[in-house]
Amino acid sequence: MxxxxxxxxxxxxxxxxxxxxDLPLTETDATPAGIIGGTIDEGDxxxxxxxxxxxxxxxxxxxxxxxxxxxxxxxxxxxxxxxxxxxxxxxxxxxxxxxxxxxxxxxxxxxxxxxxxxxxxxxxxxxxxxxxxxxxxxxLPYNRAPMTEDRVGEPVRLIGFGDDHEIFGWSGVKLHVSTIVSTVTPLLLGLGDADHHTCQGDSGGPALMDVNGVPTIVGVTSFGNASPPSICTDGWHTRVDLxxxxxxxxxxxx
Missing domain, CATH: 2.40.10.10 (Trypsin-like serine proteases)
Structure with a gap:
């Protein structure tokens, strides 16, 4: 059911x-994932x-x-x-x-x-x-093909309305950033690098990759690690294909 x-x-x-x-942190200080290193998105x-x-x-x-x-x-x-x-x-x-x-x-x-x-x-x-x-x-179409480790290094675009570290917590302005797939696990996608990823307020937002030339949702922003708690350091995303x-x-x- x-x-x-x-x-x-x-x-x-x-x-x-x-x-x-204000969701609770996990033991690894994971916090709901705003766009770091991005720009205002007037499209999408x-x-x-x-x-x-x-x-x-x-x-x-x-x-x-x-x-x-x-x-x-x-x-x-x-x-x-x-x-x-x-x-x-x-x-x-x-x-x-x-x-x-x-x-x-x-x-x-x-x-x-x-x-x-x-x-x-x-x-x-x-x-x-x-x-x-x-x-x-x-x-937006969502991905139906299995994500595999050979996608690591490929381009991906992240979109969200959240924190960019200039307005901590949330901005209410749509931002986007282009980055890469860093990790593919059996459950999650690690997307971005130290300067280009998601943060608070972007939770639930799309990670888009070109599939046959069409921007397609491959991931949904889930959480990120924060160290210290006010600074987001990475982003993890739910694999839509699963x-x-x-x-x-x-x-x-x-």
Whole structure:
């Protein structure tokens, strides 16, 4: 049975106040992964910001349109203690502080049944958010071919709305950076180098590689190590190719 939580987003949308993702650290000081070494991304309309609001406090993650009403994101962004009783909405645009951009409420969230928030390194950090209404944005394709170690060294692009170390915690501005695949494991992708990777607020965002000439989601930003805790040093991403059985039913739903 698919595990998850379903809720109806509030009709009245609150202001975007934001704060640092406050999920617990693991024993290895892993923290939810903002773009380090990147630049403002005025393209990629299918990449959205997720805002999870409890009262006057908000947290952000990143997500990708993979069907008109379906966003792909990270499980730790929508686990029960994050979304229960919250207003969740998605922002489509470059700068979430702009009043001219588009916000759409989220109606449901579902996370992978094997995800364990106390064992992020064990993988399965993948989820979907179902929008209240479809968006007229071309969905991003997601990878269906096995990722193998021979992809190490190949180019990849990371996108997110998170911390760039100039605005610690989150920026609310879409950033991107081009880097390389550094590691492929049976569960995860290590992407980037010391100066080009993800950080807080980018959780759930896409890692894009060209597949037959088409930018395709190969990974979902999951976590990064921080040393000291305020400085992100690397980024790890959930392999999308391992979770087609979880993703496809939502994409193919009528």
């Amino acid at each position: 698919r595990k998850g939580i379903i809720f109806v987003a509030a009709a009245i949308l609150s202001a975007c106040t934001g704060e640092v993702d 309309p299918a990449v959205a910001m997720l805002q999870i609001t409890h009262g006057d406090s908000s947290t952000i993650c990143t997500a990708s349109v993979i069907a008109p009403k379906v966003l792909l994101t990270a499980a730790h962004c929508v686990q029960p203690d994050m979304v229960e009783g919250a207003t969740v909405r998605a922002f489509f645009g470059t700068d979430s502080r702009s009043e001219e951009e588009t916000w759409v409420n989220v109606a449901e969230t579902h996370f992978h049944p094997e995800y364990d928030h106390e064992a992020t390194h064990a993988g399965h950090d993948i989820a979907v958010a179902i929008l209240e209404e479809p968006v007229a944005i071309q969905p 979770y087609l059985d979880f993703i496809d039913p939502f994409v193919n739903a009528p």
